[in-house]
Amino acid sequence: xxxxxxxxxxxxxxxxxxxxxxxxxxxxxxxxxxxxxxxxxxxxxxxxxxxxxxxxxxxxxxxxxxxxxxxxxxxxxxxxxxxxxxxxxxxxxxxxxxxxxxxxxxxxxxxxxxxxxxxxxxxxxxxxxxxxxxxxxxxxxxxxxxxxxxxxxxxxxxxxxxxxxxxxxxxxxxxxxxxxxxxxxxxxxxxxxxxxxxxxxxxxxxxxxxxxxxxxxxxxxxxxxxxxxxxxxxxxxxxxxxxxxxxxxxxxxxxxxxx
Amino acid sequence: xxxxxxxxxxxxxxxxxxxxxxxxxxxxxxxxxxxxxxxxxxxxxxxxxxxxxxxxxxxxxxxxxxxxxxxxxxxxxxxxxxxxxxxxxxxxxxxxxxxxxxxxxxxxxxxxxxxxxxxxxxxxxxxxxxxxxxxxxxxxxxxxxxxxxxxxxxxxxxxxxxxxxxxxxxxxxxxxxxxxxxxxxxxxxxxxxxxxxxxxxxxxxxxxxxxxxxxxxxxxxxxxxxxxxxxxxxxxxxxxxxxxxxxxxxxxxxxxxxxxxxxxx
Numbered sequence: 001x002x003x004x005x006x007x008x009x010x011x012x013x014x015x016x017x018x019x020x021x022x023x024x025x026x027x028x029x030x031x032x033x034x035x036x037x038x039x040x041x042x043x044x045x046x047x048x049x050x051x052x053x054x055x056x057x058x059x060x061x062x063x064x065x066x067x068x069x070x071x072x073x074x075x076x077x078x079x080x081x082x083x084x085x086x087x088x089x090x091x092x093x094x095x096x097x098x099x100x101x102x103x104x105x106x107x108x109x110x111x112x113x114x115x116x117x118x119x120x121x122x123x124x125x126x127x128x129x130x131x132x133x134x135x136x137x138x139x140x141x142x143x144x145x146x147x148x149x150x151x152x153x154x155x156x157x158x159x160x161x162x163x164x165x166x167x168x169x170x171x172x173x174x175x176x177x178x179x180x181x182x183x184x185x186x187x188x189x190x191x192x193x194x195x196x197x198x199x200x201x202x203x204x205x206x207x208x209x210x211x212x213x214x215x216x217x218x219x220x221x222x223x224x225x226x227x228x229x230x231x232x233x234x235x236x237x238x239x240x241x242x243x244x245x246x247x248x249x250x251x252x253x254x255x256x257x258x259x
Numbered sequence: 260x261x262x263x264x265x266x267x268x269x270x271x272x273x274x275x276x277x278x279x280x281x282x283x284x285x286x287x288x289x290x291x292x293x294x295x296x297x298x299x300x301x302x303x304x305x306x307x308x309x310x311x312x313x314x315x316x317x318x319x320x321x322x323x324x325x326x327x328x329x330x331x332x333x334x335x336x337x338x339x340x341x342x343x344x345x346x347x348x349x350x351x352x353x354x355x356x357x358x359x360x361x362x363x364x365x366x367x368x369x370x371x372x373x374x375x376x377x378x379x380x381x382x383x384x385x386x387x388x389x390x391x392x393x394x395x396x397x398x399x400x401x402x403x404x405x406x407x408x409x410x411x412x413x414x415x416x417x418x419x420x421x422x423x424x425x426x427x428x429x430x431x432x433x434x435x436x437x438x439x440x441x442x443x444x445x446x447x448x449x450x451x452x453x454x455x456x457x458x459x460x461x462x463x464x465x466x467x468x469x470x471x472x473x474x475x476x477x478x479x480x481x482x483x484x485x486x487x488x489x490x491x492x493x494x495x496x497x498x499x500x501x502x503x504x505x506x507x508x509x510x511x512x513x514x515x516x517x518x519x520x521x522x523x524x
Contacts, residue, residue: 060424078427090422094443094520103439104429137523155429 006159006191007034007057012066014049014056026052028216034191041194041202044212045252050195054161057193058082070159083152083160087167089144091136097123098132101150108155115154122150126184142173153188160192167197175233178205182231203244204236211251221251310490315497318490330498332475336392336464340399341457348407356415373405377463381470390471399463403456414448415441447521450514457506461499
């Protein structure tokens with residue numbers, strides 16, 4: 001892990017207006033740094049503005065006040081520094097796996113031929129060898145999510161923003177995908193901001209876990225995960241892992257009780 | 260629906276599946292026709308009141324050159340109205356997808372047009388456009404274009420917002436988003452509306468022929484009835500039914516061929 005700051009969030013406040021016109025403060029005065037190559041999870045109760053945070057970091061939503069910097073550059077709008085994936089794989093059903101991954105390349109106007117090889121390598125990396133030319137309807141949920149990850153990686157962004165990417169998968173597939181993601185991360189050396197509802201998932205994957213409070217989301221705790229890498233599923237039974245998850249559970253729960 | 264099987268279906272099971280999807284409808288229709296024939300014979304129902312299926316068939320054989328030429332007109336009017344409806348509805352769908360103000364100006368007009376019974380406007384359209392082909396095409400068009408607009412614009416609008424977020428990261432232009440996402444995404448909706456529209460077009464063409472025409476199956480029904488040539492009228496009705504089913508099937512086949520990805524197996 002390098003010590004260069006990849007993402008810097010400074011005094012970030014994000015408000016938006018509902019259709020009825022009432023103002024909602026999703027995030028309030030949030031500040032944190034993410035280092036290059038770091039895996040950071042964001043966790044908190046439902047509606048704490050986790051997804052809003054990712055959208056502001058990506059430049060898809062404007063900050064009401066405060067700033068976001070990616071590699072020292074102030075974010076004013078969406079850009080190809082960032083790759084994203086969501087809970088729903090959002091694949092285009094009329095395109096094969098390869099064609100889905102190539103969508104951003106087509107939009108960027110880059111040469112498809114140059115990237116076709118790269119796409120196949122990427123799909124191979126995520127374990128989809130032999131499924132490259134299949135339609136999404138012939139892929140399982142976990143496989144679709146792998147394609148979606150490849151689509152986020154194909155244009156080589158420095159930062160990956162993942163919004164509960166495994167939230168819709170069954171528990172077994174989810175564990176498998178966690179390992180898969182760590183493997184891809186270790187190969188591709190990306191900085192990852194990972195939003196999740198799952199305390200064990202956040203502890204298992206991350207270098208650090210940021211705990212946000214109920215809306216308006218503020219940073220209430222940063223948990224440094226002391227498990228060594230590479231991680232294995234066995235670690236989830238270790239005392240150290242349980243200590244981390246207990247702290248996280250307490251931090252999230254404590255805030256709920258005081259309300 | 261039959262229960263899903265965990266293993267490969269055997270030959271016998273597959274045969275049974277085919278039989279229940281194709282054979283059952285044919286058999287039930289055949290039974291209905293047989294019952295009809297029996298009732299007309301048993302109760303000695305006069306042909307002018309309710310012709311038997313065999314009487315209708317012999318009428319069909321007797322008059323087939325006449326029936327065929329009138330069928331041609333109705334078919335032609337239907338298709339022209341249908342094509343015209345697509346040509347008008349698709350650009351309107353795109354317009355209301357992209358412009359809120361166009362949506363607010365065009366949609367009410369379209370809605371008013373849709374709400375007026377087409378039988379009520381038909382005489383006026385005839386006054387404006389005369390006795391010929393044009394008023395029929397216009398009525399066929401009027402009944403068909405509304406479902407195409409509603410469904411196609413729905414298909415263009417209901418693209419997942421997260422997908423749009425993803426392509427905004429790589430600075431997709433509106434044209435790219437339209438061609439690569441919105442347009443293909445709307446196709447299943449579009450084809451679904453075409454299946455409704457094509458059957459409505461047949462109805463529209465016949466309505467227009469009822470109101471004023473000297474050709475077409477609608478005209479033939481209207482002139483056969485007062486002479487109590489009920490069997491001939493029935494022959495026309497059957498042709499219209501088959502025309503509707505045939506056109507519907509043609510659209511459904513085109514759909515299966517052009518957007519196979521829209522069908523999950």
